[in-house]
Amino acid sequence: MNSQKFDLKDGDILCISSKMCSIASGNIVDLKKVEPSELAKEIHEKIPRKSPEPIQVILNQTEDATGNRIMIADNYIGGWLPTGLFLTSAGVDRQGTDKAVVLPKNCDLIAKEIGEKLIGALQVQIAIVTTDSDGRVDKKGANQVAVGLYGIDGLRKTQYDDKTYVETLCDMLANSVGLVMGQRGVNIPVVKIRGLEYEFNESATIEDALN
Structure with a gap:
């Protein structure tokens, strides 16, 4: 400084x-190593712009495999983190084609x-x-x-x-x-x-x- x-x-x-x-x-996730769940694939059908792999990372960040801690509206997906914060994509950012950055x-x-x-x-x-x-x-x-x-x-x-x-x-x-x-x-x-x-x-x- x-x-x-x-x-x-x-x-x-x-x-x-x-x-x-x-x-x-x-805190970087290799998307090539992420195996999407059936729920992630279902959400992908609703929001095609997001691939199943980053959607799975979003679900993982909420620490709730049921999807009860995410909100989907039109082309939007948000998620509640365990801390109580609610963020777009649960704070997950895409980095390049095969990486994601998590909080x-x-x-x-x-x-x-x-x-x-x-x-x-x-x-x-x-x-x-x-x-x-x-x-x-x-x-x-x-x-x-x-x-x-x-x-x-x-x-x-x-x-x-x-x-x-x-x-x-x-x-x-x-x-x-x-x-x-x-x-x-x-x-x-x-x-x-x-x-x-x-x-x-x-x-x-x-x-x-x-x-």
Whole structure:
């Protein structure tokens, strides 16, 4: 980071692509070695644009062979991960013709490991948000959502007229850096946010922001 003049200060937030974390962690599936189940083949008939092999990887990521943890609508498929996150294709990304990239099992842990290493090496207190591309069944295109946290709460609560209003801060941050990160081919996996006031919370997790 020093060689790239990428300076970090106390209070900065680093948003990091989960795909980069997955590749660094070796979370890559060889699709040639995937044997599709009958369910994967049935889903392929409904969504022909997705081959049975990556569909099987999606089912594997939900850790439910029955298909009860996936949602299919028109040309869309999404899945609930064991952590409670719901993501397009259960967070599975195709890489080339015969590989798929899957999310780390624990994105909070990855965020914590990165945060602690940077804090220890650079002596600055920063927060980490790992992000993933995501789509919506009701809209075209993709955006960015948070999938892992370290040092910053996923929710922001404000009081007004004796009422508590809750914002999904982690997704707002992920969406904002999506403007810079872009989608496939842009290749900007790390974006720094500076100037947001927040209380550092080393025990924050993405699960705190889930239903």
